[in-house]
Amino acid sequence: MQQEISNTSFQMQCKRKHFIKDKIYHLLLDDDRIKISETVNFQQSKYLLELNFESQMYWKTEQDQLVAFGIKYHKTLKWFHANSSDLQHLYKNLFGRVFFGNISTIYDSKEILGSGASSKVYRVINKLTHCQFASKCIRKDYIYKREDKERYNRMIQEIELMRKLDHEAIVKMIDIFEGEKSFYIILELLQGESLHQFFKKHSLTLTQIRQIISRCLQALCYLDIHNIIHRDLKLENLVLNEKGKVESLKIIDFGLAIYTSNPQRQLCGTPGYIAPEMFIEKYPYTTKVDIFSLGTIFYKLLCKKSLFNGNTSEEILENNKKFLWNNHLKNCSDETIDLIKQMLQKDPNKRISACQALQHPFFMEKFIGEQGVAEESPHEIVRTFPHTKPMQIINSNDNIADIKIQAIKGSQQSFDQSLGSNYYPSFDEGYNKQKNGSDHIIE
Numbered sequence: 001m002q003q004e005i006s007n008t009s010f011q012m013q014c015k016r017k018h019f020i021k022d023k024i025y026h027l028l029l030d031d032d033r034i035k036i037s038e039t040v041n042f043q044q045s046k047y048l049l050e051l052n053f054e055s056q057m058y059w060k061t062e063q064d065q066l067v068a069f070g071i072k073y074h075k076t077l078k079w080f081h082a083n084s085s086d087l088q089h090l091y092k093n094l095f096g097r098v099f100f101g102n103i104s105t106i107y108d109s110k111e112i113l114g115s116g117a118s119s120k121v122y123r124v125i126n127k128l129t130h131c132q133f134a135s136k137c138i139r140k141d142y143i144y145k146r147e148d149k150e151r152y153n154r155m156i157q158e159i160e161l162m163r164k165l166d167h168e169a170i171v172k173m174i175d176i177f178e179g180e181k182s183f184y185i186i187l188e189l190l191q192g193e194s195l196h197q198f199f200k201k202h203s204l205t206l207t208q209i210r211q212i213i214s215r216c217l218q219a220l221c222y223l224d225i226h227n228i229i230h231r232d233l234k235l236e237n238l239v240l241n242e243k244g245k246v247e248s249l250k251i252i253d254f255g256l257a258i259y260t261s262n263p264q265r266q267l268c269g270t271p272g273y274i275a276p277e278m279f280i281e282k283y284p285y286t287t288k289v290d291i292f293s294l295g296t297i298f299y300k301l302l303c304k305k306s307l308f309n310g311n312t313s314e315e316i317l318e319n320n321k322k323f324l325w326n327n328h329l330k331n332c333s334d335e336t337i338d339l340i341k342q343m344l345q346k347d348p349n350k351r352i353s354a355c356q357a358l359q360h361p362f363f364m365e366k367f368i369g370e371q372g373v374a375e376e377s378p379h380e381i382v383r384t385f386p387h388t389k390p391m392q393i394i395n396s397n398d399n400i401a402d403i404k405i406q407a408i409k410g411s412q413q414s415f416d417q418s419l420g421s422n423y424y425p426s427f428d429e430g431y432n433k434q435k436n437g438s439d440h441i442i443e
């Protein structure tokens, strides 16, 4: 787990550049605010920045180094210069606690990597370190489309959860930025495709399936220990970190994730992957819903068919709700069938947990290297997928007719059609670049 920030309080010196004489200030970073004062006792701080998601911090760079930070004060951006190692330390300690402004100071945007229900994801390069990352761009018009703050709260929840996650099979969050038109979540860059894309093109051996399920279970075990429910596990949200290597897979997209302590228990996720207890109104479902979703993924990887059939998302959802599933498991070994049945167990209390599942004979040494299950050609595999676009349930009650399903467009083209072709590029914020030495931005 990421260290809680309470023990990272620190002080540094900084200065405001003035025409005649620079003025020295002292900065104190503590649990929930930054104080900037003329004296070291911080009794009367001239500038205060609360560390929350309403606050913004700006950065100025020169020759690949941080040279100043900026905070807004009475609608004016005030710049404070400091030595670059102190600034780096400050930058790191503000990780995930405030939005940084003006992403283009730090990152260069490159090509699109993928898109989902709420976002577009681009490859970006850090201008200071020249390292590559992924930037998940969430448009503000999407976030604020609904009058309640549901989408905003969900994004903040995603950030707060991700800030604390530290597991090799879960994508890491690096930074967060707020621009004029979008929010940006900077993530470690995963270099391979999503399992959805990979599985369309490649037959998987049983060993590969075992690696995928084992890795996901390890991540689910970690999430279980930290009381987090992902709620949207599916092939699209599993991405390979290295091209072609399923064992490098990571879970992404914590956009629907919640803590188990959160009393909200609405139906959400993607039709075809939803645990039966989620359809029961107000049922206090647990991390076991993710085991069920992983069970449906396991089934799909083994049989090349979806567990729940349907020509439309509504039909799939209906079959998912009625728990009407296909059984194509006949050719699998007893161990395989036993594990998958335990993961797809209707009663969540009887359903196997992630940590228990990892002890299952399916993962035992003696089965490693067993013949693969995929005998069909990749073309045949593609044909077995339902000819529907994946859809995601964002928020709903128990009544199927009321369920809001949101299309997730499979390609860049179809996504552009839904948002308008001017939805590009990631940093088209119309940001007014501050001139060197100026303290002002116009907004």
Ligand SMILES: Nc1ncnc2c1ncn2[C@@H]1O[C@H](COP(=O)(O)OP(=O)(O)O)[C@@H](O)[C@H]1O
Residues within 6 Å of the ligand: 113, 114, 115, 116, 117, 118, 119, 120, 121, 134, 136, 171, 187, 188, 189, 190, 191, 194, 236, 237, 239, 252, 253, 254, 255
């Ligand atoms: N860290 C990453 N590295 C590479 N590609 C990514 C990364 N995160 C997301 N993607 C791509 O972007 C797509 C959408 O990301 P996701 O977080 O699922 O967004 P949404 O919440 O909108 O569904 C993914 O399916 C994947 O193809």
Ligand SMILES: [Mg+2]
Residues within 6 Å of the ligand: 116, 117, 236, 237, 253
């Ligand atoms: Mg997604």
